[in-house]
Amino acid sequence: MHPLNTGFLIINLGTPRSASTADVRAYLNQFLMDPYVLDTPWLLRRLIVSAFILPFRPQKSAQAYASIWTEAGSPLLLNSQALQQSLAARLDKPVALGMRYGEPAIRQGVEELLALGVNHIVVAPLYPQYADSTVTTCIDAVTQILPADVTYSVLPPFYNHPGYLQALVRSIREGLPAHWDHLLLSYHGLPERHLQRADPTGSHCLADNNCCQTPSAAHATCYRHQVYATSQALVDQLGLSAEQYTVSFQSRLGRLPWLQPYTDQVLQTLPQQGVKRLAVACPAFVADNLETLEEMGIQGRKTFLDAGGETFHLVPCLNQQSYWTAALAALLEDHSAAARVETSA
Numbered sequence: 519m520h521p522l523n524t525g526f527l528i529i530n531l532g533t534p535r536s537a538s539t540a541d542v543r544a545y546l547n548q549f550l551m552d553p554y555v556l557d558t559p560w561l562l563r564r565l566i567v568s569a570f571i572l573p574f575r576p577q578k579s580a581q582a583y584a585s586i587w588t589e590a591g592s593p594l595l596l597n598s599q600a601l602q603q604s605l606a607a608r609l610d611k612p613v614a615l616g617m618r619y620g621e622p623a624i625r626q627g628v629e630e631l632l633a634l635g636v637n638h639i640v641v642a643p644l645y646p647q648y649a650d651s652t653v654t655t656c657i658d659a660v661t662q663i664l665p666a667d668v669t670y671s672v673l674p675p676f677y678n679h680p681g682y683l684q685a686l687v688r689s690i691r692e693g694l695p696a697h698w699d700h701l702l703l704s705y706h707g708l709p710e711r712h713l714q715r716a717d718p719t720g721s722h723c724l725a726d727n728n729c730c731q732t733p734s735a736a737h738a739t740c741y742r743h744q745v746y747a748t749s750q751a752l753v754d755q756l757g758l759s760a761e762q763y764t765v766s767f768q769s770r771l772g773r774l775p776w777l778q779p780y781t782d783q784v785l786q787t788l789p790q791q792g793v794k795r796l797a798v799a800c801p802a803f804v805a806d807n808l809e810t811l812e813e814m815g816i817q818g819r820k821t822f823l824d825a826g827g828e829t830f831h832l833v834p835c836l837n838q839q840s841y842w843t844a845a846l847a848a849l850l851e852d853h854s855a856a857a858r859v860e861t862s863a
Contacts, residue, residue: 522669524854525612525636527627528602529656530644530805532619533592537583543576549619554655557715586811597805598644600838601846608847612636624659632668639664640854642673642846644804646682647744649708650716671857673850677744678751681845686748687755688841690799693833700762700793702784703752704814705745705802707767707776713742742777748801764788768800768818769809785818789826796822799833804842806835 534545550556550567558566583592590596598615606613612634616627631639641660645652657672664670676682694701710724717723722736729736730743737743749765768781788796798818800810810832819830836842 522638523636524638524640524857525614525631525634526605526609526640526642526850526854527614527616527624527631527660528598528605528642528644529616529618529624529627529660530594530598531652531807532617532621533594533807534583534620537580537587539576539580542580542583543572545620546576546579547572552619552651552655554651554658557712582808582812585816586808593811594805594807597807597835597837601805601843604838604840604843605847605850608843609850618656618659624656625663628660628663632665637668638857639668639670640673640850640857641670642850645802646675646677646748646804647705647741647802648675648677648716648739649741650712650739651708671853673853675744676849677748679849681848683748683751683755685836685839685842685845686801687752689836689839690752690833691756693799694797695795695829695831697795697829698797698831699795700764700788700797701753701756701758702781702788702796702798703749703763703765704768704781704798704800704818705765706800706809707770707780708741709772710775710777713740713777716740745802752801768813781814781818782821785821785827786825788822794826794828795831796827796829797831797833800835804836806837810835 532545532549534541547567550571551563553560553563556563556566586593588596595617598617602613602615612631614627614630615622616624618624628639639660641657643653643656653675660670690701713723716739717736718739719734719736722729722732722734723740723742730740730746746765749763753763764779764784766779766781766784767777770776770780798814800814803810815832819832822830
């Protein structure tokens, strides 16, 4: 048996090459044609994407990307690269970055590790909560390109891991303004049917209003349950009462029912409930991106202020904060050690 030479592949969602309409169109095509994202048969998916989305959405999305693009490039890519470099320094092992969509592609990250003699890859999707459209699609992309003589293991969702939660609590505590009335925890949304499809019991998710609080095997793959578990741990450690925070879901697309309440609607109603000074955090994301900087920081801010709010403060994501890098490095080391034991057994 060859000695185990471990490398780490951290994976994030991805970003267009530039904020041009052409590059955004290519990115959206790759993203939306993923069957884990748009879960319809290929022919119908191709029709929806080509006939109803790509002729119209890229120009609007390109404008959104342009509003957050920096001279150095995409904020998500820059934050992810900084995290990769910090992790490599802490782990003293090869760490590669792959984007599920766009570049650097997952294939590039895998090939970079293989060129360094790695024969076991720890795959780390940078998503705290589980979803097929984030975690599963990353694993599927890796397994399709791995050589047969290279083993791999996957870092599980870390939505309730103490190290992640401590970093998140510190990030929010340090990012809150001096004066605020209410904290909105806005997570990326999912179509309800994605939860039901991922439910191994076939009958638990969304069966009733208390499904996330009722113990079930479904919770291991239930995004909604894990969102509420993260949120409860956060507010407990922050010492918030039920009246001081709201959990909501953003970024819905299409007419099918998505997880509720919807963030844009919450932003419109909070001022009517007396909330004038709002702080917002986005715990589904570990790095700032289009959904945090533009959808929340620009669109969300306008929605709240137009509805009568007075101040809107967006708490930055964890990005490459040293305490987050340390927590993630510890997570990866612990997982790697367990994988070595399992591989040698």
